[in-house]
Amino acid sequence: MNQNFDIIIVGGGAAGFFTAINIAEKNKKLKIAILERGKEVLSKVRISGGGRCNVTHACFEPNELVKFYPRGEKELRGPFHQFCSGDTIEWFEKHGVALKIEEDGRMFPVSNSSQTIIDCFLQATQKLGISVLTGQSVQSIYNKEGLWQIESQNEKYLTEKLILATGSNPKVWEMLQNFGHAIVEPVPSLFTFNIKDSRIKELPGVSALATVTVKDTKLVSTGPLLITHWGMSGPAILKLSAWGARILHDKNYQFTVYVNWLNDLDTEDVEKVLKTLKQEHAKKMVSKKSPFEITNRLWESLVLASGIQSETKWADLSKLQMQELGQQLIKGTFQVNGKSTFKEEFVTAGGINLKEINFKTMESKLHANLYFAGEIVNIDAITGGFNFQNAWTSGFILADNLV
Structure with missing residues (x-):
């Protein structure tokens, strides 16, 4: 039997959680689920920045911030004018997490622990009634009569709007190629x-x-x-x-x-x-x-x-x-x-071709009600909190234009 949701987000990482929380805060009536293939969510957040989580960077000017992105500089200019590093600081403060700036401009939770960010996200999803479903490795995605059908090994889900926040997951990229999306071949970065x-x-x-x-x-x-x-x-x-x-x-x-x-x-x-x-x-x-x-x-x-x-x-x-x-x-x-390469800090250059995404909404230009957040697209940055900032910005814009 199908489990029905208004919105399903595939990927229980930084981008997935941030997107889900922002959508739910704007519209509390929506039934939202996060599907995560692993046993644990936010595992990359846990080990990022040496276990401290480099949340963002103290570069507050959008036109300067884009210069830290070897891929995505042009596309992120508009989004950063809507949600930049300063907005990230404000968002986390509103959610009870104070950030601090280090000498090199990197920003971390004052607690110096990534657990603070994880707790913040988990508490918010719980409070907002977002379903977090682990052990859900997506095997196939179909569009059936205007609805998205997602199958994991043991469950079937139906949703009107589907958001993919799966990072550099080759299996999901392959599924998207079957939908006609072009994938820029992934190569290691950093x-x-x-x-x-x-x-x-x-x-x-x-x-x-x-x-x-x-x-x-x-x-x-x-x-x-x-x-x-x-x-x-x-x-x-x-x-x-x-x-x-x-x-x-x-x-x-x-x-x-x-x-x-x-x-x-x-x-x-x-x-x-x-x-x-x-x-x-x-x-x-x-x-x-x-x-x-x-x-x-x-x-x-x-x-x-x-x-x-x-x-x-x-x-x-x-x-x-x-x-x-x-x-x-x-x-x-x-x-x-x-x-x-350091596995925990691993970043990939590659992903969905940027020309196939509407950066005002993060929606696919090829399929209605299909959206992307975070590193699944061909955007990546140098080290210093910039990859997370892309996750927050894409998640915020998506949420802002979805409801």
């Missing part, structure tokens, strides 16, 4: 670079403000770079991986990067500094103390990589050694051989 190189082998944990460029592309990123046991990570690398998700996938994750460890200095600047150091510190050992804003350990490693012995004094440097040191500092060449 990953770190695997690099085996003697210059960084002994330096895990060392970080620097650097500019990284991918050879033979227009991909450039500036920010903190972190040396790890397997290669390079940190915001500079993650940003590069997001903007270059497709390009780097096509290169099979085998490519060359240039690292400017001194961030904004160029060849001329570095040559001047090195010449001055050669004159003023003639009797001092080159490798002992970093004259730049990089750690002594990184400096020493780059000095040795330039063919300069650890006991060599500044006065004894040859012109060739000076040039090589300058090159290591501002255009160090590193070979990337593969990537590493």
Whole structure:
């Protein structure tokens, strides 16, 4: 026998819950259900931001906020003018959750626990009478006489309006392809670079403000770079991986990067500094103390990589050694051989083609009463609370235009 609802939301994650709560608050008479395939809801929220849940980012200007989205920048401009980061803060405060801004602009619950967000959502769904049904892995979706029929392994559901908030679920994408929707092939985004190189082998944990460029592309990123046991990570690398998700996938994750460890200095600047150091510190050992804003350990490693012995004094440097040191500092060449992704922070570039969605309502342009929220569409962002902000905005707009 069919279970009937006015609205069914498939996907018990951030976007699914936020959408359901906003719809129910606007129209308390609607019978709403969330179907979740797993045993638990909001599992990605639980582990996001190292268990603290990076709710949003303190970028309050829609035209600036869109710049953090490698895919979706144009499409999100209108939606962000309706529901932006400031609205997110206000929404959570109204629901009893205070947020705080950290130095880098990321925003977390004051409690420093993702459980606060989960509790907020669960309490709201309970209070609003939203049915949360777990263990409901959707096997098929049909449109039957203007109603959507959804079948899980053990149940059948009927609804007038269907909302898909299933993130990067290949099975659901496949069903949508059967409905004529085009799916942009998913590829990983937000990953770190695997690099085996003697210059960084002994330096895990060392970080620097650097500019990284991918050879033979227009991909450039500036920010903190972190040396790890397997290669390079940190915001500079993650940003590069997001903007270059497709390009780097096509290169099979085998490519060359240039690292400017001194961030904004160029060849001329570095040559001047090195010449001055050669004159003023003639009797001092080159490798002992970093004259730049990089750690002594990184400096020493780059000095040795330039063919300069650890006991060599500044006065004894040859012109060739000076040039090589300058090159290591501002255009160090590193070979990337593969990537590493963190399953819990996994983000995919890909999903429903953005041209097939009405961003004023989040409704499918191909099928009436079929809506999308969150990462199921071909939108993704760099790390820092932006992917959640897309979930909140799409959920709010959907709810606002649905009832």
